[in-house]
């Protein structure tokens with residue numbers, strides 16, 4: 001049974017779910033969470049702004065949570081492609097395909113994940 005609370009005021013056309021507390025993700029940090037559908041998602045706190053992307057590199061599927069946050073991008077731990085956390089775009093070879101991004105809402109001290117967006 002899914003017991004995660006929905007965002008107050010949300011509706012079925014724009015559902016969001018709590019995936020972490022804001023204190024779990026200080027500025028400059030990465031955090032792996034699971035989306036409501038079980039998909040692995042990476043949260044990143046860029047100077048107080050929370051972003052969410054698929055937690056799997058589009059090149060050879062490295063876990064991006066093991067990478068490094070660099071400005072507003074995450075660096076893949078295996079072959080060092082960078083992905084823009086705002087758009088999901090691959091910024092360096094060898095990755096060429098983007099990673100999916102997710103809508104994020106900060107509700108009080110909670111991080112809520114919204115729908116998956118189409119990769120840029």
Ligand code: FES
Nearest residue numbers: 057059060076079
């Ligand atoms: S697995 Fe990420 S760049 Fe190769």
